[in-house]
Amino acid sequence: MTLRRCSRSVDGTIPIQALLYNDEELLSSQEGVGIYDGAQKSPNHQSGTIHVTTHRLFYLSAHRASSYSLAVDLSCISQTDYYAGLFKSSAKVTLHISVAVTSPGDSGPNDGPDTPFESWECGVCAYRNPPGLSPAAARICGLCGIPRDSFPAAASPHQLSTSLPTSTSLPSLLPPSAPSSSSGTLRRQPNAIACPACTFLNHPSLRECEICTTELPQAASLGMKSAPSSRPASPDPSDDEEAAAARLIKISFRKGGDKAFYAVLRRSLKSKAWAIGASTTAPGDTSGAGSGITGILRTVESSAQERASGMNDAFQDLEALMVKAKDMVRLAADLNERLTASSASSAAEPEAATFIRSSLSQLGLQMADAPVTQDMASDEQRWMAQLARELASVLKGLMRERGVIALDEVWGGWNRARGVALLPPSTLLQVVPHLPQYTDPTIVTRTFPSGLRVLHTPPYAPAAFAARLAQLLAEQPKTITEIASKEKVAVGLAAELVGELEGEGGVCRDDEACMIRGGGAEVRFWGNVFKGYVWDGQEKERDEVVY
């Protein structure tokens, strides 16, 4: 009974961090614990993890975590005892629950599960207090420090969605047989009396229904008022019979950790964070500031300052990281070099070396040779030369199966290969003229009439390509797509190559639009059949004028 009365069910499938209030802090956790309700073991709570926070004690069950997990407010614990355990009996911590807190009231654990998770507007400064604060903190405006109850709280509590953790508790607590209509009504407006005829919720002081003047059931409603249906009568008389022993909960530590946990629990109970929480942990430190405009301004100012200093710290960390990153890269290169050297001597690479290499590459730090950056080369010319050498090695991979490659692709591929210290396109353009000296077969640049610039190997030099294409087209006229697949270049590039040749009269085209029957949009390219053509048609007739 005690356990059910003082605890609140939580959804144990949610990680503990997500169950905390904004101003709550997780202090310690211990797994392998069971709970005794009074003197008996509580059958559903025999294997789980206990967490102690500044405000609450959580028990998250190991099985059926969604329904058997619960939370106990530290505020309702009046006293604790520690039992070290003997032989087979494990160490236990006994929590004495004070009755005062369990009586119905706005801080009662079973009451108003929605309160911590709603945002509300302060009636004095109109500050919208965020949801998620602990009940104590939530009762005081975070900006001006005026208690919420000091003005009609009915203002407009904005309910959040009911899927928030603690609000799921009710269904499991409600006895399934409870008359749902009346209990639901009472929960929403505990004082109102539902008319038996028209169900209108009347003010408690009325004797007849405001709408239909039916006599209202006074006695019954008064009984309901003091004890919501979810709770077995009022605690007092029966509890007296049960004796004080019943008002305690025991936590049994089956896997040890009891001493440390008990110490933390004591400290947490002593600090009474739930009571002072409102003043110390509300956004901005209002403890020094008085209320009123000055207080508000100071609060806003201090929170802005806090944010600025936090930001500064973050930036400083980032800078430090950047400095460290350079060392990291150097270290990676060094490691790689050593690995290469050692693996060269022994045929098989040891497992550790493979692991280091793979983790380096996962970090993006694997380089056969580190990318050339400007500070490595002494002067502009040498830098260019080194870049050209690096680009040449990249191109060896990029152009393994292709003879032509557009500059944009080269740029993208190169930077991807470098990974760090990326280069702008302008640098690529500067490096490209140096390429022929470092490539074999030589790779040179070429600009098409359309303005597209490409790099190509000797087989794609204009003359060589023209000769090859002439041979290709002599077999059979071909479309651009067919030429592209034969030459293994992109269709766009093939169009550029053929287009340039066409401009020089190397090829001519046959448009299917000129067909008498059928006809499509395809264009077939022919070798230039008109080159060197001599008229072989009707002889130009002699002037056959007959006089």
Added chain:
Amino acid sequence: MSFSTFTTPTGFLLPSVHSAPPFFTQQPYPGTNATVTEQWITLILAYARHRKLFVLRVEDAEITDNDWQEVVRNERINRKLLPSYLSSIIATMVSKNLATYDPPGQTRSALLYWRLPEEWAEVLHGWAISTGQLNTILTFYEIADPPIPSPLSNIPINLLRKAIAVLAKTGRSQLIAVADGEGVRLFQGK
């Protein structure tokens, strides 16, 4: 790839290039296009001379059943000349003075100069001498539609007028207004 010449039902020997499909496509590059158009002009003038055709219209590439079918279409290779290309060929001919738009002020129809007006002038003069019609007044119809077929049969009046104008420059012709239109008197000249 080789193409062969072909003799049409009207006895015209088509050049081998007429069997090459690319011949019917307007080539986008000026160099190639100039070569191909040159061949088209030669072909058109040769065919016009063969069939004694004086007029070429853009429509000839659009409709079937006309005098130019054997040239602007090639059923054997399934190709035809597109009107747009024919129009550009005619424009080239006009610019080379191998044709003239007739009537002037439009570009859909042209008079072909397979003989230049100067040449026609000589033909006209030679014909007048050989048929003994110097110094007599001849109507245009008597020249264009003579009882005995002549090289000048069916010559368009506009072309004839140009030839007469050429002769007039050397004092060998004189335009005379006659009752039912115009006439011309041809002289021996110097």
